[in-house]
Structure formats: C-alpha cells, structure tokens
Amino acid sequence: MTIADFESTMNNNRFDFFDIAAAVTAAVLAGGASSRIGEDKALLKLEGRSLLQWVVDKVAPFADELLVVGRSGGAEAARGLRFVPDVDGDERSSLRGLHSALTHASGNFVLVLSCDTPLLDPRLFPLLLSLRDEADIVLPQVEGRWEPFCALYRRTVSAATGRLLAAGQKRVLTLLEEPLRVRAVRPEDCPFPLDPRSFLNVNTMDDYRRAQELLASRQEGSGTPTSGDDVRKGAQAE
Numbered sequence: 001m002t003i004a005d006f007e008s009t010m011n012n013n014r015f016d017f018f019d020i021a022a023a024v025t026a027a028v029l030a031g032g033a034s035s036r037i038g039e040d041k042a043l044l045k046l047e048g049r050s051l052l053q054w055v056v057d058k059v060a061p062f063a064d065e066l067l068v069v070g071r072s073g074g075a076e077a078a079r080g081l082r083f084v085p086d087v088d089g090d091e092r093s094s095l096r097g098l099h100s101a102l103t104h105a106s107g108n109f110v111l112v113l114s115c116d117t118p119l120l121d122p123r124l125f126p127l128l129l130s131l132r133d134e135a136d137i138v139l140p141q142v143e144g145r146w147e148p149f150c151a152l153y154r155r156t157v158s159a160a161t162g163r164l165l166a167a168g169q170k171r172v173l174t175l176l177e178e179p180l181r182v183r184a185v186r187p188e189d190c191p192f193p194l195d196p197r198s199f200l201n202v203n204t205m206d207d208y209r210r211a212q213e214l215l216a217s218r219q220e221g222s223g224t225p226t227s228g229d230d231v232r233k234g235a236q237a238e
Helices: 004-012 053-060 096-106 124-130 154-168 171-177 205-219 228-235
Strands: 024-029 063-069 083-085 108-112 137-143 152-155 184-185
Touching: 024 053, 024 096, 024 124, 053 063, 053 108, 053 124, 063 096, 083 096, 096 154, 096 171, 108 124, 124 137, 124 152, 124 184, 152 154, 154 171
Parallel strands: 024 063, 024 108, 063 083, 137 184
Antiparallel strands: 108 152, 137 152
C-alpha cells in the first residue's frame, strides 16, 4: 500500500484495521532511569493516566500483541500488561531497548515506542504499517530529526541490533548505517499535519508541564486525535 492508497482509504472510510494490523507487535519501552525527574516517569500521571498508559492506549488498537519492555525489576510500570525484561544484561541504552523489543516480539513487524511520548499522533501508526512492505525500518523524520521510537521495524532487524551491541554500540541511530532498507516518513508525505511537538519526550518536569499545556490545547479542539480508538472508529465510520 502506498501513501496515496492510505490517504484514499482513510478519506473514504474504508480502512480495514484487521488487514493492516496482522502479525504486528507493539512494544513500549519503559527502561529509562528517569534520573532528571526523580521518579519512574512511566508512572507519572497526566490527566489522570500514567505516561505509559497514554502510549499504550494510542497504539493498542493497531497491534495483535502488546509488550512493555524494561529493565529487570521494572514490571511495576506495566501494571497488568505483559512485561518483558531487557535482554543480555542490565546495562541500559536505547539500542538495547530496541534489541529487547525485537527479540521478545512475536509479530513479524514491531511498532516500537517510548513510554515518555504521550502526545504521539495515533494516525501515524496505520501510516507506518501501510508502508511495511517497502522497508526494514519505517520511521518519521521531522525537521531533520529521526524518530526511532515512533517507528516500525521488521523483527529480523534484531540480527543487526545484536551485532551492534556486541560491537559496543549503544545509540539506536547507528542502526541506520547498517545495510538495511530505511523508509523515511516526512511531513510532506503525510495526509495529515505532522506536528513535531507530537514527539515530545518527557525527560524533565519542564517537559511534563509542556506536555500538560499541549494536551490541554488539543482537547480544546485542535483536530489531533488523542487515542488510537478515535482513529480506528473514524476510519470505520459509515
């Protein structure tokens, strides 16, 4: 399916969720140290829901399997969701988090997200999935910045992440230097406005206050859906 096909199906309310979500795992990474906030940010409440729950609620309608991936002993953040630990030791890095997600996933395609991005636009998920046959990695690039934790990966990319970890690499963007097919999704590719603020990471209390402000403005009628169910219901409406 091309981006034009995606736009046509969304505009004509014929989007078939079950076809697009086949063999898809959603993995939410919750293994960060949260050192700049001083508490587990996955559990930090925003409008009555934890940051982790915001991300889970947005992506769950588009996946067959949902995982929360984190450090050993971090199962508390999952709170009833399926928790799987980081693989190959407790040393934390963005690359290890991704490798763990791909290793534990059952689906052939894996939507990998960070628990500290509560403002993600859920319209991105079906768009990324619509491009899955074109690449090994499909990820947004906004204002020159890659967004590897709002991205779709083939599960087989775990071979490359494993090699990089064994070579001492820690940064997930080193993966883009590997001989893999990468499909960038830029604002001009999207049939909806791709707001760079959607990718805000809540790493500090200033970030948290900014997320509160942005969420309030969206709820006042900005037109950006705040849940995956909103996207799915809108696409299936008669």
